[in-house]
């Protein structure tokens with residue numbers, strides 16, 4: 001156990017598991033609503049709408065769990081970005097990901113209890129959790145509860161703009177998920193980080 005670091009407390013693991021399942025449901029139901037042929041849908045349209053609305057609603061509560069957890073526990077400090085020297089740190093991490101890792105160099109920012117995210121992870125996790133997620137909620141909720149109100153008050157264009165922003169952020173979150181899953185394979189073994197987010201213990205690696 002001496003080589004293992006306890007990095008993912010229970011609340012973060014619970015939040016993350018629910019978050020992952022709900023976002024996958026939202027991506028599948030969202031894609032089904034947007035692209036499927038009405039006569040031959042991937043899933044029945046009304047079913048996709050219900051799954052999307054219910055998952056989105058639960059995700060908001062799960063997100064509040066994340067925000068509260070990060071506020072009351074020490075986990076939040078991992079999301080506080082030190083702007084001084086950030087570009088330099090990002091470049092060093094980028095060089096490692098694109099070159100150093102293949103030359104078996106040691107990671108420039110090894111995982112420690114004080115700093116569990118490397119600079120690229122820190123910036124992407126911050127952007128995802130504190131920028132993209134709030135925007136997707138703030139565009140989804142008005143469309144769910146007051147679509148007619150938005151149309152009446154601000155016109156159809158306002159609804160269209162809200163919808164486009166929502167879909168764009170959904171697209172960016174889907175891209176994040178793909179890249180996130182790929183980078184999670186960069187552990188001591190390809191499956192090590194996946195084990196960590198279930199057990200809480202990090203096993204070494206990048």
Ligand code: HEM
Nearest residue numbers: 008012016019020023075125128129177180184193194197
């Ligand atoms: C099948 C879906 C997913 C899997 C298998 C997965 C896997 C993992 C793993 C292995 C880690 C720990 C390694 C690391 O910190 O890089 C992690 C952490 C994290 N994941 Fe995911 N993830 C998934 C979906 C998501 C989604 C959809 C989001 C956000 C929209 C997300 C956001 C995060 C964040 C913010 C952390 C750091 C949590 C913390 O320690 O504070 N993940 N994920």
